[in-house]
Amino acid sequence: MDTKDFIIKQISVFSENKPGRLAAIAKALEEEKINIFAFSIAESKGFGVVRLLVDKPAPALEKLAHLGFMVSFTDVIAVNMKDEPGGLYETAKILGNSEINIEYAYAYSGKDAAVLILRVDQVDEAIRGIRKSGGELLKAEMFK
Amino acid sequence: MFWNKExxxxxxxxxxxxxxxxxKWTITQAEKIPFYxxxxxxSNISSDDIRKTEDIHKLPLTKKTDLQGGYPFGFLAVPKKEIVRIHTTSGTTGKPTVVGYTRQDLDNWSELIARNLTMVGLTADDTFQNAVNYGLFTGGLGFHYGAEKIGMTVIPSGTGNTKRQIEMIDDFGVTALHCTPSYAMHLSEVAEAMGTELESLRTGMFGAEPWSDNMRGILEEKLGVTAYDSYGMSEMYGPGAAFECKxxxxxxxxxxxxxxxxxxPDTEEVLEPGQKGELVVTPLVKEAxxxxxxRTGDITMILEDECPCGRGPKIARLTGRSDDMLVIRGINVFPSQIEHVLRSIPEVGDQFMVYVDRINHLDEMTIDVEIKREFFKGELSDLERIQKKxxxxxxxxxxxxxxxxxxxxESLPRFEGKAKRVIDKRGDKF
Structure with a gap:
């Protein structure tokens, strides 16, 4: 198994905490016909980082950078969860058993599945650990 | 190199x-002005009372507000017919001051600029881009005539149209540049974006606002120049009254x-070399x-060490004008000190703004800074660390x-002339 197959490129955008910034980001992606699977905002004093999981990461990064946004790729992994009561618990147990240190996480649940997106410090070890404990990871090729 | 070695x-x-x-001549000239x-x-003083240079301390001081009170022509010592040019101060600290020049004054001034340019090694072989305002601001015409005097090829580019400025540097093989340090910073940013290294440039002369040694390092690296500091003010003709040597x-x-x-500045007591205080200048050859x-309002000191170049005493680089000084919760702060700190942090971009306000009777200073793109790896925690630093x-x-x-x-304002990086919103809020 190549752990690389499971490393997904999340887009991280620096944004000042002021009205209209999220709209500007979303509009840019709309113009490029890019679909957003999931996003979250991490907020600090006066500024934040918008994190996005999109179907076409490279064109999205290029578009946002072109508009002057400070953007970067961040490696994340995505764990498939059962979209039913106890789904998160099952996944969380796997993470616990694999002794994975989570920096941050966010989730989405759609009509097909529920997914937990994770930023971890030791990504290769995390991928191996989750798979060993029976967890199912989304493949990076879904986001290209 | 010397222009006028003796x-x-x-x-x-x-x-x-x-x-x-x-x-003595200057006192006689001043007596033609009713105010003086x-x-x-x-004060019962005339030119006869001056026998040694220390006797100058007997003379009264002149303040900026005195000159403003004479607006427009109250401080001219010659008939208007003999005035060949007028400049005015920017009026940032109140009503503008009108400065008149006789033909001899303009000659004297170009002579000083010629000395400065020659002192930093410039000659008739150099091509000189003068990227400062050519209007009432003295930096434009002042440098222009001095540079022509030594025979440089002068490009009176003025400010603005930054892309064109950069094309001219490359196309004309410009070797020497004069502008404000903030505009130099902007030029370097735009040059970088245009993908040029400005290969012909070797000498940068920056003035009209205080700039730190950290900024010198950045400008030298980005523009590929040796950078020199220039000092002056309209009341002393303009720039060129003092200049760095090699x-x-x-x-x-x-x-x-x-x-x-x-x-x-408080007691008006005259200080010794090596002691920091307000610079007081008596021009010795000004006719008009x-x-x-x-009283210049500028804070500096006379340096004690002799310079190996053989010229006379130097003043320390300026940290700010006393009227730029902010008093925040009773603490004196010069914008140049803030700049010095910011320029020492590699993650911080080139531009910044300072806002001062009074909130619940307390002074609050907020500084907006840009972070350099290359330091953003997508992590909020990195940004928080930079902010704390x-x-x-x-x-x-x-x-x-x-x-x-x-x-x-790129969200903060860029400046072409004198930068206005401090916005004090306190007004008369108490």
């Missing part, structure tokens, strides 16, 4: 004799043309607008807690 290296008795002669006539009469360790004042003193012991470094130097906001790249 005068530039004049020292000791010879210099003192010349200064006394010119000081009255002032000198009241040692770049303080600025040589032209002592044949200006008598300088440093005073304690002589001034006696003019900036706050901590400011606290260390200023002994003041400040708010620091990280803003998006």
């Amino acid at each position: 005068t530039e290296t004049l020292k000791g008795d010879k210099l003192e004799k010349l200064q006394i002669k010119r000081l 006539k009255k002032l000198l009469n009241n 040692e770049r360790n303080g600025l040589h004042f032209w002592h044949d043309s200006y008598f300088i003193e440093i005073i304690d 607008m002589p001034l006696l012991r003019y 900036i706050i901590h470094s400011l606290k260390e130097l200023l002994n003041l807690r400040t708010k620091v906001s990280l803003v998006e790249p």
Whole structure:
């Protein structure tokens, strides 16, 4: 198994905490016909980082950078969860058993599945650990 | 290299004799102005009382507000017919001051600029882009005529149209540039974006606002120049009254043309070399607008060490004008100190803005900074660390807690002339 197959490129955008910034980001992606699977905002004093999981990461990064946004790729992994009561618990147990240190996480649940997106410090070890404990990871090729 | 070696290296008795002669002439010239006539009469002093240079301390001081009170022509010592040009100050600190020049004044001024340019190694072989405002601001025409005097190829580019400025540097093979340090910073940013290294540039002369040694390092690296500091103000003709030599360790004042003193701004007591205080200047050759012991508002000191280049005493680089000084919760802060701190932090971009406000009767200072793109790896925690580092470094130097906001790249204003990086919103809020 190549752990690389499971490393997904999340887009991280620096944004000042002021009205209209999220709209500007979303509009840019709309113009490029890019679909957003999931996003979250991490907020600090006066500024934040918008994190996005999109179907076409490279064109999205290029578009946002072109508009002057400070953007970067961040490696994340995505764990498939059962979209039913106890789904998160099952996944969380796997993470616990694999002794994975989570920096941050966010989730989405759609009509097909529920997914937990994770930023971890030791990504290769995390991928191996989750798979060993029976967890199912989304493949990076879904986001290209 | 010297433009006028004998005068530039004049020292000791010879210099003192010349200064006394010119000081006596300046007092006589000043007596033609009603303001000075009255002032000198009241103090019971005339040119006969000047026998040694220390006697200058008997003369009354002139303040900026005195000149403003004479608006427009109250300080001219010659008939208007003899005035061939007028400049005015920017009026940033109140009503503009009108400065008149006779033909001789313009000659004297170009001579000083010629000395400065030659001192930093420039000759008729150089191509010179003068990227400052050519209007009432003295930096434009002042440098222009001095540069023509030594035979440089002068490009009077003025400010603005930055892309065109960069094309001209490359296309005309410009070797020397004069502008404000903030515009130099902007030029370097745009040049970088245009993908040019500005290969022909070798000499940068920056003035009209204080800039730190950290900024010097950045400008030298980005523009590929050796950077020199220039000092002056409209009241002393304009830029060029003092300039750095190749040692770049303080600025040589032209002592044949200006008598300088440093005073304690509160007690007006004259300070010794090595002591920091307010610069007081008496121009010695100004015809149209002589001034006696003019309080510049600029904080510096006379340096004690002799310069290996052989010219006279230097002043320390300026950290700010006393009227730029902010008093925040009782602590004196110069914008240049803030700049010095920011430029020492590699993650911080080139632009910043300072906002001062009074919230619940307490002064609050907020500094907006841009972060350089290459330092953003997508992590919020990195940004928080940078923010804390900036706050901590400011606290260390200023002994003041400040708010620091990280803003998006290229979102802060860029300046072409004198930068206005401080916005004090306190007004008369109490």
